Amino acid sequence: MAGGRVVTGWCVGALAVLLLAAGCRYPRDVEQTLQRVQGGVLDVGLTENEPWVVRGAEPGGVEVVLVRRLARQLNARVRWHWGAESELIPALRDRQIDLLVGGLVESPWLMDQVALIKPYQESRVTVGFAAGAAVPPSLEGVRVAVPVINKVFLALRDEGAIARRYADRPPTGEPLAAADWWLRAHGYRPGPWTLITDKHVVALPPGENAWLLRVQKHFSDAADVDALLRAETGGERRHEG
Amino acid sequence: MRVRQGYRLPADKERALGRLIRLEWINLWVRGSIVLVLFLTMGSSQAMKASWYEDVLSLLPPIAFLVAMRFRHREPDVEYPYGYQRASVIAFLVSAVSLFLLGGYLLVDSVSKLVMAEHPIIGGITLFGHTVWMGWLMLAALIYGTIPPLILGYYQEKAAIAVHDKTVFSDAKMSKANWLTGLAAIAGILGVGMGWWWADALAGALIAVDVTFDGLKMLREAVGDLMDRRPRFTAKARPSPLGGELESLLRRMPWVAAAQVRLREEGHVFGGEAFVVPSSDDNLTGNIAAAARQLNAYDWRIHEIVIMPVPDLEQSFAPRP
Structure with missing residues (x-):
């Protein structure tokens, strides 16, 4: 039957493609970013966002450490480019930079613009209590200190808490909303509530799927993110002290 | 009703x-x-x-x-x-x-x-x-x-x-x-x-x-x-020959001089009308009832066919303009 032969032909063709693909690198990039970076230059966009990306004479922070490690593995030289997200995202879409780090968190808006790795770290934002203070059973009526710029205002209101905004530094001894790792590093006891969960990602140019897979492997295989966070937040405390 | x-x-x-x-x-x-x-x-x-x-x-x-x-x-x-x-x-x-x-x-x-x-x-x-x-x-x-x-x-x-x-x-x-x-x-x-x-x-x-x-x-x-299009068999794109078969069934009856059938599809089943010219008016309603039973039993998909006796097939029942 002619139809049967056509189907068989298709299957054989598909198999041939698969075998060919298995022979070379698969998946491949549309614009060969991974090949270009290996043994070449890695252009990285940076936005300041402690403790993930810390601005200094040399860039520092958890994500910068991880990128340096990746560059070493790829035998690549890193060129850092400081900028605002609004400049760096179009630059990423145009493939002027190969990677964007800056404590980015997963959001539908960002996913629409650029390629994101799967979250390599999650931060639970909750309310912490100073050492010695009792953790109440509920947040109903509890006064919680939050920075002026924050994402937890609505979540706190839903829990019945009263958000009190502070301008410069958190008032000592009062309940405080922050990520659990930050609270622990600063001697607070994190409560059981999850106000929001930040899913940390880095961004890449769309369509560079081999490069995306390589970066994602690197970030999800990093076993010491918590240790790096502790080191960075400890450093921050020294700054304050 | x-x-x-x-x-x-x-x-x-x-x-x-x-x-x-x-x-x-x-x-x-x-x-x-x-x-x-x-x-x-x-x-x-x-x-x-x-x-x-x-x-x-x-x-x-x-x-x-x-x-x-x-x-x-x-x-x-x-x-x-x-x-x-x-x-x-x-x-x-x-x-x-x-x-x-x-x-x-x-x-x-x-x-x-x-x-x-x-x-x-x-x-x-x-x-x-x-x-x-x-x-x-x-x-x-x-x-x-x-x-x-x-x-x-x-x-x-x-x-x-x-x-x-x-x-x-x-x-x-x-x-x-x-x-x-x-x-x-x-x-x-x-x-x-x-x-x-x-x-x-x-x-x-x-x-x-x-x-x-x-x-x-x-x-x-x-x-x-x-739109009540002519019925078709599920498996075929061609119209079903059922209408013609019913017409010849009617014509073979001794009391029928001429007959026309139109069918429509209603979901799974067929319905429609048969217009019959009787050769004599003797026992007309009895003949019609018997014929209707026979038509409705002819195929399992037929739900209801109404038989209408007419003096000739050209007759129209629409109001005159």
Whole structure:
């Protein structure tokens, strides 16, 4: 039957493609970013966002450490480019930079613009209590200190808490909303509530799927993110002290 | 008011319908699982998105059929003296319209991605500590979404012909034809892996064209049914010869001089009128009653044929202008 032969032909063709693909690198990039970076230059966009990306004479922070490690593995030289997200995202879409780090968190808006790795770290934002203070059973009526710029205002209101905004530094001894790792590093006891969960990602140019897979492997295989966070937040405390 | 008698399937057809209902439940569960699997692996691939929408819409025909089956024992009543059979045609029309519109939307969406040269993003996923390319999972999901409907479609087609069910029959034909769109999506994902950014959106556009044409075909069928077009056998595109057979049956009766029959399709069953010129008026109502019983028993799909005695076949009963 002619139809049967056509189907068989298709299957054989598909198999041939698969075998060919298995022979070379698969998946491949549309614009060969991974090949270009290996043994070449890695252009990285940076936005300041402690403790993930810390601005200094040399860039520092958890994500910068991880990128340096990746560059070493790829035998690549890193060129850092400081900028605002609004400049760096179009630059990423145009493939002027190969990677964007800056404590980015997963959001539908960002996913629409650029390629994101799967979250390599999650931060639970909750309310912490100073050492010695009792953790109440509920947040109903509890006064919680939050920075002026924050994402937890609505979540706190839903829990019945009263958000009190502070301008410069958190008032000592009062309940405080922050990520659990930050609270622990600063001697607070994190409560059981999850106000929001930040899913940390880095961004890449769309369509560079081999490069995306390589970066994602690197970030999800990093076993010491918590240790790096502790080191960075400890450093921050020294700054304050 | 005279309400129609309820329609009862012959016993063997009732058993066949029972099999079809079970088959459609299996179909619904399998399709539902395909929708779930594709959703979990969809990512931002256009080909996957098109396949997913196609599979979501493929849930409509079995749901429409199963809902219509709930009402099939409902007898005609004063409010609906012709009965409820046509509910299934309305369900059929709704799925046809949604298929057609969604195909159009997907086509515009895919073509705009081609024109904007959007590069599809298919990254990795970390499962049990290993990071693998999502494309492989997508391919597995697509193969799962292609092969079971192919097998189910074969059985659905046979079962649907047995009980003359259009909804399931066109659904079966669609599932059988959809292996091509499955293959298109697989080629699209493999193409993305090769670094061809256009492969994904192109596959999406091809699937969209297929969905649109499926919708168009179903739409023509459904509109034909609602417009009381000449009945057709489920399996064939040609009009059914049943009308002619009934006419010759009538003409062979000794009291009949001439006869004409017109039929329409009402969901699963046929209804219509027979115009008969009697050769004599002796025992006319008795003859008509006997003939009506014979006509209604001629084929299991005939629900009700009304016999009208006329002085000659050219006579019109419309009011004179």
